[in-house]
Amino acid sequence: MAESSSKNRSIKWRVSLLVIFAILAGVGFLFSLIKGSVEIPITEILGAVTGNNSHIHENIFMNIRLPRTIVGALVGINLALSGAILQAIMKNPLADPHIIGISSGAGIAGIMVLVLFPGYEMFITPVAFVGAMLAAVCIYILAWKNGIRPVRIILAGVAVSAFLGAGISGMMIFNSDRIHNALMWMVGGLSARSWPHVAMIWPYAVGAGILAMLSARHINILQLGDDVAKGLGIRVELTRVVLTAIAALLAASAVSVVGLLGFVGLIVPHAARLMIGSDYRFLLPASALLGVALVTICDTIARSAFAPVELPVGILMAALGAPFFLFLLRREL
Amino acid sequence: MSIDVRNLAVEINNKLILDDVNISIPKNKITSIIGPNGAGKSTLLKAIGRINTSYTGQIVMDGYDIKSISRKIFARKLAILPQGMQAPADVTVRQLVDYGRFPYRSWFKSNKKEDEEIVDWAMKETKVTSLADRQVMSLSGGERQRAWIAMALAQKPEVLLLDEPTTYLDIAHQLEVMDIITRLNKELGLTVMMVLHDLNQAVKYSDYLVVVKDKGVYSTGTPSQVMNETVLKDVFGVKGEVFTNSHGEEILAPVEVVR
Numbered sequence: 166m167a168e169s170s171s172k173n174r175s176i177k178w179r180v181s182l183l184v185i186f187a188i189l190a191g192v193g194f195l196f197s198l199i200k201g202s203v204e205i206p207i208t209e210i211l212g213a214v215t216g217n218n219s220h221i222h223e224n225i226f227m228n229i230r231l232p233r234t235i236v237g238a239l240v241g242i243n244l245a246l247s248g249a250i251l252q253a254i255m256k257n258p259l260a261d262p263h264i265i266g267i268s269s270g271a272g273i274a275g276i277m278v279l280v281l282f283p284g285y286e287m288f289i290t291p292v293a294f295v296g297a298m299l300a301a302v303c304i305y306i307l308a309w310k311n312g313i314r315p316v317r318i319i320l321a322g323v324a325v326s327a328f329l330g331a332g333i334s335g336m337m338i339f340n341s342d343r344i345h346n347a348l349m350w351m352v353g354g355l356s357a358r359s360w361p362h363v364a365m366i367w368p369y370a371v372g373a374g375i376l377a378m379l380s381a382r383h384i385n386i387l388q389l390g391d392d393v394a395k396g397l398g399i400r401v402e403l404t405r406v407v408l409t410a411i412a413a414l415l416a417a418s419a420v421s422v423v424g425l426l427g428f429v430g431l432i433v434p435h436a437a438r439l440m441i442g443s444d445y446r447f448l449l450p451a452s453a454l455l456g457v458a459l460v461t462i463c464d465t466i467a468r469s470a471f472a473p474v475e476l477p478v479g480i481l482m483a484a485l486g487a488p489f490f491l492f493l494l495r496r497e498l
Numbered sequence: 499m500s501i502d503v504r505n506l507a508v509e510i511n512n513k514l515i516l517d518d519v520n521i522s523i524p525k526n527k528i529t530s531i532i533g534p535n536g537a538g539k540s541t542l543l544k545a546i547g548r549i550n551t552s553y554t555g556q557i558v559m560d561g562y563d564i565k566s567i568s569r570k571i572f573a574r575k576l577a578i579l580p581q582g583m584q585a586p587a588d589v590t591v592r593q594l595v596d597y598g599r600f601p602y603r604s605w606f607k608s609n610k611k612e613d614e615e616i617v618d619w620a621m622k623e624t625k626v627t628s629l630a631d632r633q634v635m636s637l638s639g640g641e642r643q644r645a646w647i648a649m650a651l652a653q654k655p656e657v658l659l660l661d662e663p664t665t666y667l668d669i670a671h672q673l674e675v676m677d678i679i680t681r682l683n684k685e686l687g688l689t690v691m692m693v694l695h696d697l698n699q700a701v702k703y704s705d706y707l708v709v710v711k712d713k714g715v716y717s718t719g720t721p722s723q724v725m726n727e728t729v730l731k732d733v734f735g736v737k738g739e740v741f742t743n744s745h746g747e748e749i750l751a752p753v754e755v756v757r
């Protein structure tokens with residue numbers, strides 16, 4: 166955990182931080198709506214929202230910008246919450262659905278649907294959830310030896326991730342005719358994400374998000390260690406399974422929509438923890454808000470900085486996240 | 499709250515740690531478990547504290563098998579502090595003690611005012627009120643141990659279990675912690691059961707001793723009934739003397755290892 170300053174984090178201070186994070190999320194959201202190959206003035210956005218002007222940009226806004234931004238925001242929430250939960254239950258500062266291999270589990274299951282059963286896209290999220298849970302179970306089994314040790318979790322995650330990555334590559338080679346869809350999945354991007362994708366992700370974001378928030382007090386107690394948590398009346402094993410399922414569901418629904426977008430679940434909860442502390446009643450909402458800010462801002466930069474080439478946001482995220490991972494690795498393990 | 503352990507056997511990783519343990523822990527008294535390393539002291543404590551539930555036999559509290567009591571209700575009756583406790587770096591003493599109120603909360607109800615009063619009371623009892631806003635992990639060993647005891651007290655338990663509460667503390671802090679435990683026992687009628695390493699402390703502060711050796715109970719009784727040269731030799735493998743100091747307390751003085 167962070168060896169942060171001895172500054173006393175009062176409730177007031179933490180609530181004000183949450184407000185700042187909410188503003189940041191709002192700014193990121195707006196930035197993503199305005200910026201792009203076509204700039205949409207903010208007055209037009211307001212007009213489109215209130216529905217009292219029809220302009221040439223309205224089409225772009227309603228059918229491209231707005232849904233894409235919403236998908237980005239929800240993906241940011243899901244991945245950040247998933248990472249925050251995994252870090253607590255795996256007692257591992259480096260846990261992130263992508264690094265740990267849970268996203269790969271969701272990914273391979275999702276690609277199986279895309280490639281082998283095209284036309285059944287509506288089943289991608291549930292199938293990806295099963296894949297994510299199976300990956301999580303594998304990691305636990307591989308890493309479990311007289312309790313959980315952080316280093317073993319990472320190594321088991323890397324192994325599972327590599328194995329599943331090979332499976333994904335294999336499937337793509339054998340089905341090269343349908344590769345384009347799957348290729349987008351590998352890096353993780355928001356390109357061409359629209360209303361159907363919003364529909365795919367929002368029920369899971371809302372449902373699993375609420376469940377995550379309701380678990381905040383339990384997660385706090387789990388951070389005191391399994392024995393103390395049991396002594397305080399928590400059913401530790403059951404709680405860990407339920408929380409793993411919530412984290413897997415959050416990750417799977419994000420992966421179903423944008424593919425293997427990494428490092429959001431690593432960077433965001435850490436940044437949030439440094440500022441707001443390890444009380445999950447504050448850390449979870451803080452992570453969700455910063456997740457919105459990070460993904461919307463990064464996606465906007467990725468698609469506008471190198472115009473007319475549009476980078477998948479996953480590339481930018483990996484460029485940011487990998488050095489961050491190494492920094493944490495040196496500091497925490 | 500009386501606790502009876504009946505035919506307890508514990509296996510961990512296919513290795514038998516405790517076998518056929520039968521003891522009764524007296525109500526409102528301080529009981530210490532003593533014995534050599536690996537005899538199963540902590541295992542016994544963890545079974546009674548319901549941290550480890552994979553045992554055979556029965557542990558009965560006030561006539562109920564502890565496994566039949568809901569976990570939260572159990573946590574209101576019995577608090578246990580295991581060894582080597584850790585908290586996230588930024589958790590303050592007040593926050594930690596407040597976690598002791600967890601068994602009284604649910605998603606739908608909590609009593610903020612009552613919780614706050616009990617947290618204040620628990621910190622006062624263990625003399626950590628002045629440390630309330632300090633981070634637990636930044637405290638000295640003795641202060642930290644007192645903060646954890648305050649958390650256990652906030653559970654408002656009738657029974658308090660402690661696993662080596664004085665290990666790694668210097669002697670003044672050891673006595674301070676033992677004094678607090680004794681006072682809680684006397685003033686609140688708290689039933690205390692702890693694993694102790696230091697035999698002289700066990701004799702000085704306990705009403706009742708449970709001597710554990712080779713997966714089983716060697717003997718039980720008051721310190722003066724239990725402690726003698728034979729126990730030192732048979733259980734701990736040392737030759738030693740037992741004499742009375744100027745305060746009228748029994749002192750064990752080990753002399754050498756029995757070969």
